[in-house]
Amino acid sequence: MLAGAGAILALVLGLIALAFTRTGPGTERVWIAGMGLAFPLTVLAALLAYGLFVGERLLPRQGADVVSVQAEGRQWAWSFAYDDAPGVVTEDVLHIPAGRPVDVAITTVDVIHSFWVPRLAGKLDAIPGHVNVLRIEADQPGRYRGASAEFSGEGYADHEFEVIAHDAAGWDQFLRGGTR
Amino acid sequence: MRTLERHRRLQDIWASERGWKGWTSSVNHTDLGRMFLVTSFFFFAVGGVLAMLIRAQLATPHSAFAGPELYSQFFTMHGTIMMFLFAIPTFEGLAIYLLPKLLGTRDLAYPRLTAYGYWCYAFGGTMLLVSMVLGIAPNGGWFMYPPLTGPIHSPGINTDFWLIGITFVEISAMAAAVEITVSVLRYRAPGMSLDKMPIFAWYALVTAIMILLGFPPLILGSVLLELERAFGLPFFQVELGGDSLLWQHLFWLFGHPEVYIIFLPAAGVISTVLPVMCRTTLLGYGWIVAAAVALAFLSFGLWVHHMFTTGIPHMGLAFFSAASTLVAVPTGVQVFAWIGTMWKGRPDLRLPMLHILGFFATFVMGGLTGVMVAVVPFDWQAHDTAFITAHLHYVLFGGFVFPILAGVYYWLPHFTGRQRFFRLGEVAFVLIFLGFHGTFLAMHWVGLLGQRRRIWTYETSDGWTAINLVSSVGGFIMAFGLAIVLIEVVLCFFVGRRMPRNAWGAGTLEWAMPTPPPNYNFASVPHIRDRDPLYANPGLPVQIARGDGYLGTPRHDWRETLTVEAARGTPDYIVVYPANTRLPIVMSAVTGLFFLSLLIKVYWFTPVALAGVAVLALRWVWVLGQRQDRGPLDAGLGVSLPHAAEVDRAPGWWGSLFLLVADAVLFGSLIFGYAFLFTVAPGWPPPAWFEFSLLELGGGVAGALAAAAGMRLAIRANRRGGSAWTGLAIAGAGALVVLLSLAALLVRTPPPSGHAYNATLxxxxxxxxxxxxxxxxxxxxxxxxxSRGFVSAARRAELPIAGLWVDYMAVVAILVLAVAHLPGVAP
Structure with missing residues (x-):
C-alpha cells in the first residue's frame, strides 16, 4: 500500500512540476475523464477488493478448536474470563493457547474502551450494553502487549494489559489452575 | 449624477458608525466579514498555542509539564477550537466578505442576521475561553463520547461548557448557512445565470447546504446529552434504555460532512486563485461543480467509517468501506482539473501559488493515507493511534490552512488596499511547510509503532522518544512560520504601497471596485454576460462607477439592491436593507443569557431569556414594514421591479424555507434516534408504551390540517383584496388545538428520567x-x-412566510402524535 501511495504521490507532484516547464494539452478529456475519473476508479476498485478479501479472512468463523474468552473493560483495568475454565478470572493478563483461534467477547461496565493487541489483531470497541467478538490468534507462544485504544479519562495512558500465549502443555496447565 | 457625487451619496447611505461604536451596530457584510476573519484567526492562534502545549508535553517521556487532567483539556480544546471556532468561522467570514462582491451585489440577503451570527460566535467562543482560563475546560476529547461525558463519569461543569457553548456558536453557522444559500441563489447581478457564477460561489452554496444538513444532528446530540446531564433523561445510558452508540451516530452524521464542509471552501479558494496565478481560466468548470456536489452527497454516506471498530455488521462495513474509497474520485477530479489548469496556463511562483503548491503536496498525501484507513483491516490497526491524528492534520492543514493562506495573501490587497512591503511571506511559507511535514510525518511513523492518540505520556522503553522530539521541534518551527504570517498581515494594514486596482489581473467582480472596498461595493449593479466579466470587459469598473448599471441613482436613503430569479439570473425584485442597528448584538446577548442560565443552572431565568429573545425577534421583523403600496420601481437600464414587500416569495420566505430544511433534518435525526433506540438499544421494549388516545391523536391531526387550510384561505382572500381575518382565525384555532394535544402528550408521558423511551417522547x-x-x-x-395597515393585496409578502411555518407545524404535529400514540395501539 505504501509503495502504491508513493508512486501516486510522485506522479501527481511530477505532473505539477512539469506544468512549470511546459504548456501541454489543456483539454478536459485528458485531465478530467482520464486522470480524474478513470485513474482513481481503477486504483480504488483494486484496493477495495483487496481490503474486503483480507477483511473476510479476519472474520470469526466457526471451527472445532476455537477458544472462547471474555474481556470486560473498566476504568482502568481489564478482567478476563474463560469458557474452558469456569470461575477463573484474571486481571490485566489474558491467557490464550498459541496456534489456536481465540474469540474474545468484549464489553465494558463503565465507559467505552477498545481492546487492542497490535501484534495479534486489530482493535474492537467495548461498548456498554453490547458484546463485540474479536478473533485473535497467536502463531507463537510468548507475551504480547495490549492496550485500550479509546480515550477513557485520566488513567487512559496506563490502561494496558498483557496477553500470554501458551504452548499446548502450558495451556493445559493454566486450565488446571497452574499459572495464574 | 456625477461619479463622485454618486459615491458620496451612496457612502452617506451605507456608512457604518465611526470607531468602535460602528463594530456593535454595523450590519454591513464587509465589516462583519473582516470581524469574522479577525476573530477566527485569533482563535486559530489560541488553538495553535494549545497545540504547542501538547507538543511540549509529548516531546519527552515522563514529562512533568502537565498532568493527565490538564492534558485532556489541552487536546479537547485544541480540536474543538480548530474545528468550531477557527475552520467553520473562517469559511463564514470569507464567504460573508467575498460573496456579494463576487456576485455583483451590495450585501448579503439578511444583513442583521450576519451581525447576529457574528455576535453569537463571539459570545459563545468567549464562553469557551472563560472555561479554559478557569481551568474547567471540556476534557472528554473533541468528539465527546458518552458515557465518558455523561453525568456519572464527568460530573463537573467542563462538558456543559462544550455542549452549551458549541451549540451557541452553531447558531452562527446555521445563520450563515441560510444566508449564504439564499444570497447565492437570489442575490446576484442580473444576467449572472448559475453557469456564469464565479466558482467560489458554487463551493459556498454547496458548503452552506451541507451545513444546513450536517449540523442539525450535532445540535440534536448536544441537546440530548445536555438533557441527560442536567435532568437525567437517559438517552445514552444503557441501563435505562439508552445507548451510547446513538451519540456516535449523531456525532459522525455531522462529523464526516464536517470534513468536507471545511475542505470545499478551501477548494473554492484554490479554484479561484489558481487560474489567476496561471494567467488562464479554470479548466473543467462544469466538472468541478459536479465534483463538489458529488462530494457533498457522498460525504453524508460516510459517517460510519469513523465507527469501523465499534462492531458494525459485516455488510455495513463493506458498504461504508466502498463509499469511503469512492469519495476519492470527485476529489481526484478536482485535483486533476487544477493540474490541467496549470498545464493550460503559465504558472507564476507568486506567494499565493507557493501555498497552493504546499496544498498539493500535503493534501495528496493526506488523501492517500485516507484511502489507506478506508481499508477496514488497516483501520482496525491504525484507528485511535497517532497515525490517524497525522492523517487528519494532513487533510485539514493541507486541505484547509494552506489554501486559506493562499487566499489570505491573494485577497490581502483587497482587505487593506495595500501591497505587501516586507517580503516575509516567502520565509514564513518555507518554515510552515517544513515544520508541518516534520511534525506530522513523524507522527505517522510513531502511530504505526503503536502510540495511541490522546495519551498524556509514554515510557522511555516504548522507543518513541526521538520521533516525538522531532515532531515537537517541527511543530515549533511551523508555529514560528505562522507567527510571521500574522505579523506580515498586521503590518500590511499600516505599511505598504497603495494597491493599483486589480493587481493580480483577475477576472472576477470583486476586483471591479476600489480597494479597500466601499460599503456599498458597486456604485451601480452591472449586467453580467460572462463568467469572468473583467476579462471580457476590462472597462467594466469605470462603467460601474459611472452608474451605467442597475440602481445607479440612490433613492431616498434606501440601501437598495435587487434580486434575481435563481437559475437564469433575470431581475426579480428590489430589496431595501435595514440600516445600522444594535438589535443583533442585543439579541445575541439575550440569547447568550439563555445559554448561560442553562450552564450555571439558574433555570428560573431560562424562560425569561427565551421570552426576551421572542420579543426582540418580533421587534426585528416589525421594523421592516411598509404602510403604503409602492408599485413598480425604476431599477435602471429600462427595467421596473416590484418592492420586496409586494411579492409572493420575499427574502423572508426563502430564509424560512432553508431554515426549515435544517429544522426538518434535526427533527429527522430525532426520529432516527427513536428508531435506533427502538431497534438496537439493549434495554427495549420499555416497561410500558404510551397509552393511545383517539381524542388527542384525532384532535391534533384535525387541528393541524385546519391550521394549514386556514393559512391558505387567508393568503387567497388577501390576494383577491378581501379580508384575511377568517383564514387567520381558523389557523390560530387549529394551532391551539394542536398545542393542547401536544401538551397532553407531555403531561401523560411517564417520568422522562425513567427510561430512554419516555425521554424521547x-x-x-x-x-x-x-x-x-x-x-x-x-x-x-x-x-x-x-390591523395596523401593513398588509394589502399588494403588500402580501408576510402571509406566505407564516404559512410556511404553519405547514411545518402541521407536519411535525402529525408525525409526533403518530409516533407517540401508535406503538401503544397493538402491544
Whole structure:
C-alpha cells in the first residue's frame, strides 16, 4: 500500500512540476475523464477488493478448536474470563493457547474502551450494553502487549494489559489452575 | 449624477458608525466579514498555542509539564477550537466578505442576521475561553463520547461548557448557512445565470447546504446529552434504555460532512486563485461543480467509517468501506482539473501559488493515507493511534490552512488596499511547510509503532522518544512560520504601497471596485454576460462607477439592491436593507443569557431569556414594514421591479424555507434516534408504551390540517383584496388545538428520567410544542400587522412566510402524535 501511495504521490507532484516547464494539452478529456475519473476508479476498485478479501479472512468463523474468552473493560483495568475454565478470572493478563483461534467477547461496565493487541489483531470497541467478538490468534507462544485504544479519562495512558500465549502443555496447565 | 457625487451619496447611505461604536451596530457584510476573519484567526492562534502545549508535553517521556487532567483539556480544546471556532468561522467570514462582491451585489440577503451570527460566535467562543482560563475546560476529547461525558463519569461543569457553548456558536453557522444559500441563489447581478457564477460561489452554496444538513444532528446530540446531564433523561445510558452508540451516530452524521464542509471552501479558494496565478481560466468548470456536489452527497454516506471498530455488521462495513474509497474520485477530479489548469496556463511562483503548491503536496498525501484507513483491516490497526491524528492534520492543514493562506495573501490587497512591503511571506511559507511535514510525518511513523492518540505520556522503553522530539521541534518551527504570517498581515494594514486596482489581473467582480472596498461595493449593479466579466470587459469598473448599471441613482436613503430569479439570473425584485442597528448584538446577548442560565443552572431565568429573545425577534421583523403600496420601481437600464414587500416569495420566505430544511433534518435525526433506540438499544421494549388516545391523536391531526387550510384561505382572500381575518382565525384555532394535544402528550408521558423511551417522547413533545408556539406567535404578529395597515393585496409578502411555518407545524404535529400514540395501539 505504501509503495502504491508513493508512486501516486510522485506522479501527481511530477505532473505539477512539469506544468512549470511546459504548456501541454489543456483539454478536459485528458485531465478530467482520464486522470480524474478513470485513474482513481481503477486504483480504488483494486484496493477495495483487496481490503474486503483480507477483511473476510479476519472474520470469526466457526471451527472445532476455537477458544472462547471474555474481556470486560473498566476504568482502568481489564478482567478476563474463560469458557474452558469456569470461575477463573484474571486481571490485566489474558491467557490464550498459541496456534489456536481465540474469540474474545468484549464489553465494558463503565465507559467505552477498545481492546487492542497490535501484534495479534486489530482493535474492537467495548461498548456498554453490547458484546463485540474479536478473533485473535497467536502463531507463537510468548507475551504480547495490549492496550485500550479509546480515550477513557485520566488513567487512559496506563490502561494496558498483557496477553500470554501458551504452548499446548502450558495451556493445559493454566486450565488446571497452574499459572495464574 | 456625477461619479463622485454618486459615491458620496451612496457612502452617506451605507456608512457604518465611526470607531468602535460602528463594530456593535454595523450590519454591513464587509465589516462583519473582516470581524469574522479577525476573530477566527485569533482563535486559530489560541488553538495553535494549545497545540504547542501538547507538543511540549509529548516531546519527552515522563514529562512533568502537565498532568493527565490538564492534558485532556489541552487536546479537547485544541480540536474543538480548530474545528468550531477557527475552520467553520473562517469559511463564514470569507464567504460573508467575498460573496456579494463576487456576485455583483451590495450585501448579503439578511444583513442583521450576519451581525447576529457574528455576535453569537463571539459570545459563545468567549464562553469557551472563560472555561479554559478557569481551568474547567471540556476534557472528554473533541468528539465527546458518552458515557465518558455523561453525568456519572464527568460530573463537573467542563462538558456543559462544550455542549452549551458549541451549540451557541452553531447558531452562527446555521445563520450563515441560510444566508449564504439564499444570497447565492437570489442575490446576484442580473444576467449572472448559475453557469456564469464565479466558482467560489458554487463551493459556498454547496458548503452552506451541507451545513444546513450536517449540523442539525450535532445540535440534536448536544441537546440530548445536555438533557441527560442536567435532568437525567437517559438517552445514552444503557441501563435505562439508552445507548451510547446513538451519540456516535449523531456525532459522525455531522462529523464526516464536517470534513468536507471545511475542505470545499478551501477548494473554492484554490479554484479561484489558481487560474489567476496561471494567467488562464479554470479548466473543467462544469466538472468541478459536479465534483463538489458529488462530494457533498457522498460525504453524508460516510459517517460510519469513523465507527469501523465499534462492531458494525459485516455488510455495513463493506458498504461504508466502498463509499469511503469512492469519495476519492470527485476529489481526484478536482485535483486533476487544477493540474490541467496549470498545464493550460503559465504558472507564476507568486506567494499565493507557493501555498497552493504546499496544498498539493500535503493534501495528496493526506488523501492517500485516507484511502489507506478506508481499508477496514488497516483501520482496525491504525484507528485511535497517532497515525490517524497525522492523517487528519494532513487533510485539514493541507486541505484547509494552506489554501486559506493562499487566499489570505491573494485577497490581502483587497482587505487593506495595500501591497505587501516586507517580503516575509516567502520565509514564513518555507518554515510552515517544513515544520508541518516534520511534525506530522513523524507522527505517522510513531502511530504505526503503536502510540495511541490522546495519551498524556509514554515510557522511555516504548522507543518513541526521538520521533516525538522531532515532531515537537517541527511543530515549533511551523508555529514560528505562522507567527510571521500574522505579523506580515498586521503590518500590511499600516505599511505598504497603495494597491493599483486589480493587481493580480483577475477576472472576477470583486476586483471591479476600489480597494479597500466601499460599503456599498458597486456604485451601480452591472449586467453580467460572462463568467469572468473583467476579462471580457476590462472597462467594466469605470462603467460601474459611472452608474451605467442597475440602481445607479440612490433613492431616498434606501440601501437598495435587487434580486434575481435563481437559475437564469433575470431581475426579480428590489430589496431595501435595514440600516445600522444594535438589535443583533442585543439579541445575541439575550440569547447568550439563555445559554448561560442553562450552564450555571439558574433555570428560573431560562424562560425569561427565551421570552426576551421572542420579543426582540418580533421587534426585528416589525421594523421592516411598509404602510403604503409602492408599485413598480425604476431599477435602471429600462427595467421596473416590484418592492420586496409586494411579492409572493420575499427574502423572508426563502430564509424560512432553508431554515426549515435544517429544522426538518434535526427533527429527522430525532426520529432516527427513536428508531435506533427502538431497534438496537439493549434495554427495549420499555416497561410500558404510551397509552393511545383517539381524542388527542384525532384532535391534533384535525387541528393541524385546519391550521394549514386556514393559512391558505387567508393568503387567497388577501390576494383577491378581501379580508384575511377568517383564514387567520381558523389557523390560530387549529394551532391551539394542536398545542393542547401536544401538551397532553407531555403531561401523560411517564417520568422522562425513567427510561430512554419516555425521554424521547418528552423531547418529541417539547419539539412539537416549540414548533406550535412559533407559528402562533407569527399569527399574532400577522393579526397586528393587518390591523395596523401593513398588509394589502399588494403588500402580501408576510402571509406566505407564516404559512410556511404553519405547514411545518402541521407536519411535525402529525408525525409526533403518530409516533407517540401508535406503538401503544397493538402491544
Amino acid at each position: 418528552f423531547v418529541l413533545g417539547g419539539y412539537g410544542v416549540l414548533h406550535t408556539l412559533i407559528p402562533l406567535l407569527m399569527l399574532g404578529f400577522l393579526a397586528a400587522r393587518v
